[in-house]
Amino acid sequence: MTDLLLEARGVGKSFPGVRALQDMHIALRRGEVLALVGENGAGKSTLMKLLSGIYVPDEGEFFLEGEPLRVSGPRDAQEQGISIIHQEFNLMPDLTVAQNVFIGREPRSGGFFLGERALNNRAAELIDRLHLPLDPRQVVGDLTVAKQQRWRSQALSYDAKVLIMDEPTAALNDAEVQVLHDLIRRFRTDTTGVIYISHRMDELKAISDRITVIRDGRYVDTLDTATTSIGEVIARMVGREITGDAKPEGVRTGREVVLSVRGLTTKPLLRDVSFDLQEGEILGFAGLMGAGRTEVARALVGADPVVSGTVTLRGTPVRIANPAEAARHRIGYLSEDRKHLGLLLEQDVAANVVLSSVRDLFQSFGFVRTRAMREKAIELVGRLRIRTPSVDQTVKFLSGGNQQKVVIAKWLVKDCDVLIFDEPTRGIDVGAKEEIYRLLNDLAEQGKSIIMISSELPEVLRMSHRVVVMSEGRITGTLTAGEATQESVMHLATLRSDKNHGDETADFPSEAGAR
């Protein structure tokens, strides 16, 4: 009993119409990393909010080091030694690193005046101790997403007993996940513990000691990571087994080239990017964060200015100055940031589905044809199996997976035949991921040509007919499905640009498939 650091016993919480949690059990031992997994809506975020005092439990109790724990708010949670790193909304982009770290407990003189020098010094010490590549005076908004995640994870936690991380790696690539995991290991001592929430199964193996699975607001099981397979964990999460070694489907060679890109260059990053996209193909784009994959998509659809390069669509050279023109050429870009750039969150499903095509398909004499719109939306909800009570449901209430399907539906209504998916499964739980994968495969089967940008290597490998690998704004290689392995992709992804200047074949004679 005494080796338990944090415990939840029979905790329940209801909201009007929903039992978010019932009879929940969690037991975090001292010195361990406990993974908490469950599909979206399983109750993880409710649990987090109970622990940070935003909600009060209806029943059950929490214990910290054996003592009953009551939390009155986020500040109180911190003071009692529980640091929670929420998935989103965690930083003040206009403040500096140091100001963010110590927000709410800045060094003061006279209780009201700030000790800015002490603040920066203490932040510098902390950053030093954790080997972070940061300047405490740097404004956070100027850091890249990955760096933001990296430092915030540690920074907030330095004097906590219990560190709870909600999807800390959602926006990180594999190398950065490594850095984060090193930090977690450095944080963990005999008197501290970590609860680690993640959708990325491979990470659980790497970082956790035990795995607690919850489903539909209930406790399911706790497993020892060392003696458990990922398949077993997923089976408990979804209540069924998912085969972990699916292969790309429908791989064929020698198809017609739909889209041909030559020498695409942008001022900030891209250098001489050239590739071909074939009909009915899923072309994976792999690379580390900042390699330029999203930038290729944005340059292609005219969202970013291009310095040079040609785009040929079915043999005809085209100039695409903005995303509207791209859509007219039936090229659809599904952004990685679907909440900000892909959806009207406050509007209903029908409005989102027809958004891009209202002018072409659903108007007569300037008036919107509401009924035709609804019918089309209902058809697509059925075709893509979007789980929603009706097409009148506000999109923000759908799960991540279903939101993503709404975005896909939008581009299907537009009848796009080149679809660029940027991180199609980010923030989507395992079961819904499978559905998105199936959908991508179906779309390719129907002759749509798909570019799939992904930071998750297993996803790239299981979906892509061919894999384009980028590093520092250049394409460092193109692999066939047969050639693509974790090792070969990672090797290309970590090629430095100064090394692939001309003499790359001398340095890496075994490079497969480089153009």
Added chain:
Amino acid sequence: MRRTLRDRIQQFLAFASLIVIFGFFSIVSPNFFNYGNVTNILFSTVVIGLLALGTTFVIITGGIDLSIGTGMALCAVISGVLIVDLGVPLPLGVLGAILFGGLIGLVNGMNVAILGLPPFIATLAMMLVAQGLALVVSNSTPIYFDQTPAYIDLSIGSLIPGTDFPNAVLILALAAVVAGVLLNRTVLGRYTYSIGSNEEATALSGIDVRRWKIIIYTLAGLFTGLAGVMISARLGSAQPATGMGYELQAIAAVVIGGTSLSGGKGSIVGTVIGALIISVLNNGLQIMSIPQEWQNVILGAVILLAVYADMARKRAR
């Protein structure tokens, strides 16, 4: 390091614009650049400047305060009622008027932070309430401070011996220093930026966002109260029907000074420069005998230009 550098550039640009406009008027009009007129410009900056200082805090949180113009008129009336009608001693009367401004801000803050009303709506309503109350309390007639010359001296008297340099300018300078210290050196200022930058994250960091918002709106109200005292001292009377329109000039000053209406960014130095730009323009155009109507057109164009330049610069980064 980067923050201060970026802010400096912003302030430098605003400051450079001020110098350019100032230089322009000095060249085209012989009556512009002399002690009397420069003092005049500073003097006419006082009221807008005070309102802009307070509202800078509110705007950095991502809010807006439309009630400061008519609120100022109401505080002027309160000052008149206390000092002239009730015969309250001068220092207490002044303090009462300033605190009354704080009360207006407190109500604004509670409407925004506790009832959750959008700041635009809450303060729009307060703008009307304050306008009405000013007329009701004063019986729609101005209150004159003829019998209390010391009150008028708060504005037009001079503490600097041997000069006629108005006290009002010194008070504005002092208020600007206080506002600068509050914004840059205190917890209040830090949370002002933090709330504007990411309100939810600030709350999750354990900061009582609602309490601080109330404090920030109250602070803006205190500046409104002080502006009410200064404008009635300058005019020698509390004019209940005035005030409307001042809030927009103050907001314009804040925006020209580089404070972002979406919150998180801004500075007191910028606001002071913004207020000066407005005064210099008004004064210079007047000296050039350009009609009032055209002055407004030009001022509007300057606001567009200033904000566009700021955005273009940020996009170029």
